[in-house]
Amino acid sequence: LEKTKEEAELEANSLFRQKVEESYRRMVNPACQEVDASPSKEEVLKTVLKLIKKHCAL
Secondary structure, X not given: XXXXXXXXXXXXXXXXXXXXXXXXXXXXXXXXXXXXXXXXXXXXXXXXXXXXXXXXXX
């Protein structure tokens, strides 16, 4: 898969990446939930679905 311009910038510029990550951490109403995407796609999907169910009380 090709990287987007934004993905390449986040990879190349660590200060920019830190600022973006901090911006997401500070978000409220609704808050962002950080998810580790390093495991397999299946594990990441399971984690995200659990978070959605928990947040939406499903």
